[in-house]
Amino acid sequence: MKIARSKFSPGNISIIYLYLIGFVVFWIWIPELWISWTTHKSVLNIDMSTKAIVAVGLVVPLLTNTFDLSIAGVISLSSVMVAWLQTEYGWNMWPAMLVTLLVSLVCGAVNALLVVGIRINSFIATLASGAVIVSLAEYTSGGVQVQVPNSFKEISKSQMFWGIQAKVGYLVVIAFILWYVLEHTPIGRYMHATGDGPEAARLAGVQTKRYVVLSLMICSLIAGFAGIVSAAQTAGNATSGAPYLLPAFAAAFLGSTQFLGRFNIWGTVASVFVLASLVAGLQRAIENPGIRRILDDLFFGVALIVAVGLSKLLERYRERNAFKLRALEINQLNS
């Protein structure tokens, strides 16, 4: 995987360069609005944190070469559910959250059953299960927002320091744990192996099915958690999940072209941050409300295309590099 690529080469940390360029542009374009903590704080608190939580969760199944399109459904269901248990049944927020997370795990287990048990292509299986899960959320909510108690809102909005809200903290904790597990434990190594060479991994004793199941469960659990955070932000809503799907995929794939050259946690977090910052900058710079409304979709859509395109180009670049390396070696052998 490591082929003579400098750590700081533009190909390796292009989003950081992109961010720096964007930073300078907005500095010139909208100096007062851009050079203000309020702007960046709101990027972290509102635009980025929940998206990034979903995206890092999605990295896990993507690593094992499994798609999970049901995350949008799981977010919707858990946001509705955690609100509904509290308002309709007057549950305390802790058991409500616990049950919601368990339900999310069940969603993950259903996905695992479809993908690993019945062997439906993960793309199709989770597309379908996601739709079923959304319909559950719709039914439960009756198509309206389910309000949440103010005390519950604290879990999302309570401030840590400098006005940064708790959910940024959740993101950091979740990302750190996932990074640790994926990069530094045998479980992570087995997941990588499962994704990069399923049959070879199986023949080397990796219980590949187990890791696909695990990855789908982890992803659903984290999506469920993101749903809780999103409910605490505003209210339980069956439509709250859909807007997360595209950014999560865009960030995970863009992240996969950064730092390590494969799906990774910090690349994904950085991608969400940079894309969200750029969108926020443009939204403040552009007056036209019609354009402002489409910026999010436009940006993350383009990012996904660029990311996947970039990884294809990277692949070819590496093949060429590998060829050159081999040629160099032959030369050494000759001399």
Add this chain to the structure above:
Amino acid sequence: MVPVGDQPGRETALIDIRSLSKSFPGQVALSDVSMQIMPGQIHALVGQNGSGKSTLIKILAGYHQPDPGAEVLMRGQRVDIENLSPAERSHLHVMHQDLGLVPTLSIMENLALGRGYETGFGGRINWRRERIRVTQLLAEFGVEADPRALVGSLRAAEQSIVALVRALQDWERDDVGERGQGLDLRSVLVLDEPTASLPRLEVDRLFAAVRRVAQRGGGVVFVSHRLDEVFELADYVTVLRDGKVVGSQPLRELDQARLIELIVGRPVDDLYASPPEPKAEVALEATDVAGASVVDVDLTVRRGEVVGVAGLVGSGRDELASLLFGAKRLVHGEVRVNGERVQSPRGAINAGMGLVPADRKGDGCIPAHTVRENVVLPRLGPFGRWWLRRGIERREADEWIAKVELRPADPERAISTLSGGNQQKAVLARWMRTDPSVLVLDEPTQGVDVGAKASIYELLASAAAGGTAVVMCSSDAEELAHVCDRVLVLRSGRVATELSGASLTADRIVQEILS
């Protein structure tokens, strides 16, 4: 090296390559290579991996440009090898190992790809005429098949012949040969490792087709690692070593030992390490094993014993390894390693088994991962359950890389960038690291060059000496005869016979396989 094509009074070479060099940034892959392919000649091109063979083929195929100064003549005419005209290109066809056929299309459709169909009024495809044309073409090269049959349903050798026919069919559209007058075969066909995935019996069919090409005046460049096949088929050989031509002569002037010496650059006293004395203790015990093609196989292997498994494709030889390892479900019977029952790859590994699969790229290693990650994968325990300590991991990887003499000795290289032989050594290192009681290998030296072959045999012998029971499934009778203590010959899924001692010879194995 003495050029042969320039002697007066001889025919013009179909292709005459003169002082061809190719350098990549910082290195020379080919230097001053000359080679003539005469009409009717089957010209073997041999050399170790990295000798420049594949660079030469790629130049012929038009992928690479040679350095300035090279001269290439086709039938006496100077051509620009980088930019062959379509007519010239049709006289120089490279058939790659991956045949480039579409398995879900019919033979006829595959042949029409890039050529077009016989058409009638209004551009309508004249299927009948097309079918007759294709049937005749196929029959000429020994394939009796309905042109409407899907290529995927053909046997391996038949697919190769279809690819061969596809390469040849354009030759008839040449300016010299008149259409409908049969094929004008005064052209060159380059076969790159055509037999790598063919069973022995089918190799003969392909060879018959290749000889047919030569009889009709075509020139064939035959690239192969299998030297016995080189001797069987070719009449002339060019040996490349380190990008230079080190031998160019008729094959009848050479014997196998001398050819190996040319390829490797030093005399190889003994390509095969001799098997050590087996111990008494039983390591592997398989009873009544049955799978998709294996019907009923009993197999007992003692520690330190090297047992070979021979047979045609479909005889069960190619399935037995995965059955023993638990990678494929047993339909019947059971496998025990040190008394422990094996039912899954993980279970097999825990019981002390290792498998070197036939398909290195798909099953043997994870191509995108580093050598280190590939070598340590089956056993990560020593590096910690909750934290993989990179230092220890790196040290162990280095140790094993040194033990198997991996080239390059870099644990952080993606394993896909290694040569086939070195990938195989890395896979062997993976299993030897787990100190297995039983090591099962499926075609361990397929597509591996002679030098790496010798070291793989050495590694196997040392594993056996250390008390590992080795089961080796191979289509290479020569190898089985030399490496194994005894060889089981499978026919139709059953053990037809067992050879050992004086009766264990390559000829005898082949004879038993076919009878």
